[in-house]
Amino acid sequence: MTSETGQTAPRPPDEAGCDGENGPRFAPITHFTLYERVYEELRKAIMAGRFASGDSLTIRGVAQQFGTSAMPVREALRRLATEGAVEVLANRTIRIPLMTKERLDELHTIRVALESEAARLAASRATEAELQAIESLNNDFIETSRASDVGKTLAANQRFHFAVYAAARAPTLLSLIGMLWLQAGPWLLQPLRRSRRQDGPRDYMGASFAHHLTLVQALRDRNGERAAEAIRSDIVDAAKHFLVDGEAPFDERSGSAA
Amino acid sequence: MTSETGQTAPRPPDEAGCDGENGPRFAPITHFTLYERVYEELRKAIMAGRFASGDSLTIRGVAQQFGTSAMPVREALRRLATEGAVEVLANRTIRIPLMTKERLDELHTIRVALESEAARLAASRATEAELQAIESLNNDFIETSRASDVGKTLAANQRFHFAVYAAARAPTLLSLIGMLWLQAGPWLLQPLRRSRRQDGPRDYMGASFAHHLTLVQALRDRNGERAAEAIRSDIVDAAKHFLVDGEAPFDERSGSAA
DNA sequence: GCCTCCGAACTGTGATCACAGATACGATAT
DNA sequence: ATATCGTATCTGTGATCACAGTTCGGAGGC
Numbered sequence: 069m070t071s072e073t074g075q076t077a078p079r080p081p082d083e084a085g086c087d088g089e090n091g092p093r094f095a096p097i098t099h100f101t102l103y104e105r106v107y108e109e110l111r112k113a114i115m116a117g118r119f120a121s122g123d124s125l126t127i128r129g130v131a132q133q134f135g136t137s138a139m140p141v142r143e144a145l146r147r148l149a150t151e152g153a154v155e156v157l158a159n160r161t162i163r164i165p166l167m168t169k170e171r172l173d174e175l176h177t178i179r180v181a182l183e184s185e186a187a188r189l190a191a192s193r194a195t196e197a198e199l200q201a202i203e204s205l206n207n208d209f210i211e212t213s214r215a216s217d218v219g220k221t222l223a224a225n226q227r228f229h230f231a232v233y234a235a236a237r238a239p240t241l242l243s244l245i246g247m248l249w250l251q252a253g254p255w256l257l258q259p260l261r262r263s264r265r266q267d268g269p270r271d272y273m274g275a276s277f278a279h280h281l282t283l284v285q286a287l288r289d290r291n292g293e294r295a296a297e298a299i300r301s302d303i304v305d306a307a308k309h310f311l312v313d314g315e316a317p318f319d320e321r322s323g324s325a326a
Numbered sequence: 327m328t329s330e331t332g333q334t335a336p337r338p339p340d341e342a343g344c345d346g347e348n349g350p351r352f353a354p355i356t357h358f359t360l361y362e363r364v365y366e367e368l369r370k371a372i373m374a375g376r377f378a379s380g381d382s383l384t385i386r387g388v389a390q391q392f393g394t395s396a397m398p399v400r401e402a403l404r405r406l407a408t409e410g411a412v413e414v415l416a417n418r419t420i421r422i423p424l425m426t427k428e429r430l431d432e433l434h435t436i437r438v439a440l441e442s443e444a445a446r447l448a449a450s451r452a453t454e455a456e457l458q459a460i461e462s463l464n465n466d467f468i469e470t471s472r473a474s475d476v477g478k479t480l481a482a483n484q485r486f487h488f489a490v491y492a493a494a495r496a497p498t499l500l501s502l503i504g505m506l507w508l509q510a511g512p513w514l515l516q517p518l519r520r521s522r523r524q525d526g527p528r529d530y531m532g533a534s535f536a537h538h539l540t541l542v543q544a545l546r547d548r549n550g551e552r553a554a555e556a557i558r559s560d561i562v563d564a565a566k567h568f569l570v571d572g573e574a575p576f577d578e579r580s581g582s583a584a
Numbered sequence: 585g586c587c588t589c590c591g592a593a594c595t596g597t598g599a600t601c602a603c604a605g606a607t608a609c610g611a612t613a614t
Numbered sequence: 615a616t617a618t619c620g621t622a623t624c625t626g627t628g629a630t631c632a633c634a635g636t637t638c639g640g641a642g643g644c
Contacts, residue, residue, distance in 0.1 A: 128624085140598065143400070146401050177499075182439060
């Protein structure tokens with residue numbers, strides 16, 4: 069829960085060299101606890117769709133894989149449980165929650181409410197540098213859609229969206245949206261995969277491209293209402309392509325983590 | 327994270343008595359882990375406004391007060407940190423977050439987005455029994471407003487609101503709203519206290535009563551749009567009465583927990 | 585008086601262990 | 615073949631301890 073500015077290497081010595089009170093300069097070192105590192109690895113695996121609904125994890129199994137004791141894994145899983153990304157059953161099993169149509173609908177309703185608000189705020193608050201980064205990330209998304217690796221497309225879409233929401237400069241809102249994506253985000257893999265097959269939806273990527281472009285232009289125009297509407301449409305259109313009735317969200321099972 | 331249906335006493339024996347295979351009947355026993363019980367105690371204390379912004383807690387201090395080891399307290403605090411109710415600083419202090427005007431505005435924006443959606447859903451999903459309970463809780467709220475104990479008014483307001491949101495039958499939405507109330511809810515104590523003083527806002531309680539009544543009637547009429555608007559107005563009007571500029575949200579300091 | 589240093593105490597974090605509950609499997613009885 | 619029981623194993627939970635980082639107070643130097 070500390071800041072996540074990353075770990076930077078010491079800068080090279082100044083040209084003046086190590087002289088007197090102007091000695092070598094070192095950048096601050098940001099330290100992450102084991103708990104934070106375990107949490108981040110699990111979060112990334114969930115977001116990348118490496119777990120399937122119903123997959124179970126055990127504290128000792130994950131700890132063994134990471135080469136840590138159980139404690140940091142417990143704390144990371146407690147946080148993920150609070151975020152709804154994993155659930156602890158009455159028989160004490162820890163698993164990725166099963167998905168139902170009702171739950172997915174609820175998640176999309178909440179996402180529309182929060183992410184459209186974030187887009188509205190981003191339209192007035194994004195800096196020029198942030199707008200350029202958002203545009204660049206959208207180009208990445210379009211580029212990855214031409215290749216065969218759906219995992220890369222999923223990640224590029226996530227990066228694009230979160231760049232927009234980060235530009236809203238609303239930390240609590242961003243945190244809540246992150247929780248929602250932990251629950252619903254991996255499900256984007258399913259229509260992505262099907263759009264790469266002959267029997268998949270043909271208008272899926274095209275609709276997504278259009279909404280993203282509308283969003284980017286709305287941000288450029290500082291038009292919050294149009295930005296919010298673009299996000300709403302993106303979410304609603306994507307949600308039409310989710311199949312929940314007994315069909316697993318991922319074509320290949322990742323297996324249990326332990 | 328197990329269900330919280332509470333612990334029920336065994337029912338009295340049937341009139342048939344203990345005969346053969348129809349022996350005495352026992353209700354299921356719901357067991358709570360220590361972590362869950364510690365979490366619930368801390369959550370209730372926060373919601374009741376017993377902590378002030380900036381109050382710090384220590385794991386060992388809280389554990390000593392509860393007579394437990396540090397483990398369940400750690401897990402409870404980890405959950406509360408994920409929910410934004412406490413924060414862990416870089417120097418490892420655990421404290422109730424400081425409040426700023428920007429953060430309070432953000433919380434209210436999010437609350438409007440989510441709670442109005444919950445009210446809209448409740449208007450179509452609440453059962454007759456739930457509507458009656460909501461009305462009864464609103465009467466409780468009005469009754470407590472006539473007494474001098476603002477803590478009771480705060481609690482009654484919370485019970486009323488959460489009965490409405492629970493009737494939406496949207497578990498993820500309810501969980502997110504709970505997190506928001508953990509952060510912003512205690513702040514309702516401030517205008518409540520000031521409304522009991524001669525220099526306090528005179529229209530504060532009156533506006534709240536009116537919005538609650540509008541909400542209840544809208545739920546009765548199954549009018550989601552009007553229900554959402556009543557919640558929105560309730561939140562927005564209450565937010566006008568919050569003072570953040572250096573003024574602590576609570577007139578008396580609760581002190582540190584450890 | 586101010587600054588610096590050192591030691592003690594406090595604190596969160598991670599490791600380890602014990603305990604109790606849940607599950608799976610094999611053996612036995614019907 | 616099915617049901618029951620006992621045992622071993624696994625698992626989350628809670629307790630305890632050690633470690634490393636942080637803070638605070640006192641002593642000494644300038």
